[in-house]
Amino acid sequence: MRIRTVTVTPVAFPDPALLNSAGVHQPWALRAIVQLDCGDGLTGLGETYGDAAHLALLRTVAPLLVGLDPFHTNELTRRITEALGAADAPDRHGLTGGTGPEKTALKVLSPFEVACLDLQGRITGRPVADLLGGRVRDEVPYSAYLFYKWAGHPGAAEDDWGPALDPDGIVAQARRMVDRYGFGSLKLKGGVFPPELEIEAIRALRAAFPEHPLRLDPNAAWTVDTSRAVAAGTEGLLEYLEDPTPGIPGMAEVARDAPMPLATNMCVVAPADLAPGFGAGAVGVVLADHHYWGGLRRSAELAAICRTWGVGVSMHSNSHLGISLAAMTHLGAALPELSYAADTHTPWQLGTDVVAEPLPIVDGAVRVPEGPGLGVELDPDALARLHEDYLRCGIRERDDTAYRQQFEPDFRRRRPRW
Known part of the structure; x- marks a missing residue:
């Protein structure tokens, strides 16, 4: 069993105006959906951040995973870390701490590892747990x-x-x-x-x-x-x-x-x-x-x-x-x-x-879902709708600070503030 195709689909969905120390959530939240297709109806699912810099890295490594055995997650890790090298994709919002090549590589690895585990579960008939x-x-x-x-x-x-x-x-x-x-x-x-x-x-x-x-x-x-x-x-x-x-x-x-x-x-x-x-x-x-x-x-x-x-x-x-x-x-x-x-x-x-x-x-x-793998199935129509929302919404990076400044020009992100 080998991975035949890797699909990365950016999506957007409505997000309320939630406040935090960096500013306020934008009207649309961004995510990316990963699909690893092994044929015979077997597809593993993963989900991750949808910001442009992160998407670019996901798309950089995606072709390198074709032909990989989904059980070989050590090889998955090797291919991704070697391909990314010293790449770094920091978050604009800064709400998840510092960044660097190590953390960036792990962020890129995560949705593919989850999708591999989903595939492993579907192949063996066992839940990921x-x-x-x-x-x-x-x-x-x-x-x-x-x-x-x-x-x-x-x-x-x-x-x-x-x-x-x-x-x-x-x-x-x-x-x-x-x-x-x-x-x-x-x-x-x-x-x-x-x-x-x-x-x-x-x-x-x-x-x-x-x-x-x-x-x-x-x-x-x-x-x-x-x-x-x-x-x-x-x-x-x-x-x-x-x-x-x-x-x-x-x-x-x-x-x-x-x-x-x-x-x-x-x-x-x-x-x-x-x-x-x-x-x-x-x-x-x-x-x-x-x-x-x-x-x-x-x-x-x-x-x-x-x-x-x-x-x-x-x-x-x-x-x-x-x-x-x-x-x-x-x-x-x-x-x-x-x-x-x-x-x-x-x-x-x-x-x-x-x-x-x-x-x-x-x-x-x-x-805990009882089905094999993650126990959830992708709704292709919903994925298509949320991808269309991504294309239309115009947001490509989460930036709580800049969004709040549209309405409060004097707002500044300071850490610490008080």
Whole structure:
């Protein structure tokens, strides 16, 4: 069995005006769908970022994978890393930490590795979770992902979620998330307003949801001193504080005094960060993201390293579709080390997807698909529609800062801001 064709399709789908420390989400989110076709109706699926620089690298390596045995993922890795060399494709938004050739290569590898695992599962008749060692749970818990947000994109109608710009708005958003999806934990994307206002929102969430674990993620918007003050001010309220300040040294300073674990998807983001990050005691939780850790098997290796260091594991999310949700669910099902509910943006997509039957979130969890491979099938008509949206939308790079500056010319991305 060999890969005959490799198809990379960029897509776009509507995204609400979600605020963060870098700016605000654009009206369209970009993704790329990877298909590895082995003939006889066997096609493996992967999903990744859709920014132009990343797409160019995906298309550079795609022809090199023709003829590859989908079980030979070591050879897959060799071909990709040799082809990319010192290539680097940094993210404009900067919300997933630093970049470099190592991280770039792993980002390019990831969707092809996932698609190979999907193929392996389809060929053997086994779910991907079995290929990762077998499931240790039948359902993977996810956390509600709360955002400060505008009522809608400027010039457009109010979206289905409406505004959330104060504690009452955040609590109302959380209530709707919990009522609709049954989430058992809540995460607030911070770094938008002065820290004391975001502490008020956390306190309002605690009052409204006394039993729900809470998290706050300002995307490194605070200085070390501000981070210490927020950590002290939220003692007993947060299960973890995520990336309060930039860099491993700053995180280590905060971690020494913080009464809760510090989590990260910004300062430990590639293998080279593990020894300095863990050695300095900078983080207590790593948000493993298979999209930039090189796929599912490398994410499982990351979790094992975290176990060795006594570091907790969750999973990070960016705006994504159902192939990524399926991959995350199989990974979470096979990770004994998964100690916190994973992030997901799925509710913000309001049902838009490229898979024929999107995986439902019930009681805050996604049940592991029973079918072979990832257990989801591509909807070709939906893929074609979302590709047409990509061609029409005019967005080719995610740039939260430049988009916000269209409406607030004085806005600047600063890290730290407070």
